Amino acid sequence: MQPLRRADPSSIAGHRLLGRLGAGGMGVVYLARTPGGTLAALKIVRAEHAADPGFRERFRRETRTAGRITGRWVVRVLGADPEAREPWLATEFVPGPSLAEAVALHGALPEPTVRALGARLADALADVHAAGLVHRDVKPGNVLLALDGPRLIDFGIARSAGATALTATDAMIGTPGFLAPEQARVGVADEVGPAADVFSLGCVLAYALTGERPFGTGAVAAVVYRTVHEEPDLREVPDTILPLVTACLAKDPAARPTATEVRAALGEAGGPAGDWLPPGLPALIARRSSRVLDLPVPEPTVLAAPEPPAGVSRRRVLAAGSAAAVAGAGGLTAWLLGRDPAGKGTGTGTGGGAALPAYTIGVLTDLSGPTEEAGRAQERGARLAVETFNARPDRTFDVVLRVVDDGGDGKRATAAARTLLEDPGLVGVVGPTTAPSVVAAVAELVDRSVPLVSVLAAV
Structure with missing residues (x-):
């Protein structure tokens, strides 16, 4: 990205x-x-x-x-x-890599992984075909790998079976090396049906099992010629799954199994995928997911009132609207979106242009020390959640975010907490990333009745 x-x-x-x-x-x-x-x-x-x-x-x-x-x-x-x-x-x-990227990084995938992959892709194609559609571009680049199973993407050239083509009549639809022989014959696009997707699925399975395209590489014309006139190279495909892959790659569309039959031959597709991915790929998906949470976001611009209105306690505001603060850990933003501001089912919103009261959420975290990466994630998650909350039209108050750096050090955390306490609108603080900083912050905040929310496994 x-x-x-x-x-x-x-x-x-x-x-x-x-x-x-x-x-x-x-x-x-x-x-x-x-x-x-x-x-x-x-x-x-x-x-x-x-x-x-x-x-x-x-x-x-x-x-x-x-x-x-x-x-x-x-x-x-x-x-x-x-x-x-x-x-x-x-x-x-889906934050995971494509199948093409996974094979490029880790090589051919083990047969159990490919069976789980194929069963779920066949299940997806069965749904596509049941809806009267043909995908027409099933390839490794259009298969994303998630922890619970693959996802089929990109229906840009899909169309209803038998529908009039919107592409030029002399255009070849699909990706050479993974398209069916009937897709390679220009001028006969209307003949492309669900069997073409099964052929492409067979190519994908062979690629995942061997790391090589079954009809080779090179010039487009050469690859297309081999697809139409020659047999695929399946020498490295395991014997236990070879008959199914061979059937999928039959030149005659009528000789290929249906997507439903492929799914049945490969095993269960609807249950949990479990540890279907080989070592290395789950960690890659996790790293990409964490990078998404760590994306920088712009500073929110909000109008801050100097004092909270009478009758609204700090604890109540924190409990009702400070899920933005909880989201400072990076992964809890969605909690804020499911709650009503100030505990009300409806709000006055921003009608009439009147300024809303504002409350401050402090982020006291490590932005320059040994746990800087975690601290940055906290800060960015909090900013994103606060921005999302302040964009709600039914909110009854705004949230202001104030960030201070403790460097992961207890003494600096004490000074940082005192800095936050100077803000009269402070209603809560998202906690630090080290144990000494947490202990120091608690000593300053709790006696002032300012809650501290810390996501730190060691405390």
Whole structure:
């Protein structure tokens, strides 16, 4: 993932942009956070392409197609606007690597992993086909690996079986090396049905088992020729799964098994995946997930009132609205989104333009010492949660974040806590990252009736 560029917007239709996941000639895919707090992959089409009626119609079709797929092993659509000046589509974000990246980093995958992978991809394709659709681009780059199983993505060229093609009649649809022979024959796109996805799935299974494409590499024309006229190279595929892969790669679509039959042959697809990934990949997924939580976010701009209004206790405000502070640990932001501000089901919001009262949440953490990485994660998680809370139209108060650095040192934590106590609106503090700092902060804060929320396993 790359950082946002100066020309990038900060938000799209209420989705807060956090970084760039990819870019191409047609548009950009951003990592974004939805108005509800969910991470999303948001695809936006450049305005010059959206001005093409044919391209916009294809994007409308992609949006409709993706919205019809609701299976467990496909990414969910979270929102879309194909009619916007720059059309966009937001789908569930999966922080894991693609199958292509996993094989490039770790080599061929063990057969138990591939069986679990194949069963779940076949289950996803069975749902796709049951909805009357054909994916048409099943490949390792469109398979993301999550801890609980794979996810099939990118329905950009999927379409209903038998529907009129919107692509040029002489265009080859799919990815050479993973497309079916019938997809390689230009001018016969209407003949491409569910069996083409099964062929592609067979290529994916062979690739995952051997680390090599079954029809080789090289010039596109050569790969396509081998796909149509020659047999795949399956010498390294284990004998226990070879008959199934061979059947999937039959040249005749009618000779291939259905996605449902592939799923049945590979085993259970609906249960928990458990430890299906080989050593190394779970750690990679965990690192990427933590990097998402550690993304920098801009400083929120809020109006701070000098004193809290009478009748509202500090403890009550902390319990009702300071889930932003709890989220300083980085992973609890969603808790804030499910609660009502100040314990009320409805609020006055910001109607009439009147300034709302404001309360301060302190972040007392290590930003320059031995646990700086954890401290930065706390700070950024808190900023993100506070910003999300302050964007709620039904809130009855604003939250101001004040951050001080203790360097992981107890003496500095004492001074930092006293600095925070100078703020009359302080209602709570997100705790430090070291035991000496926690002990020092408690000594200063608790006697002043200021709660301290610390996420530290050692204390």
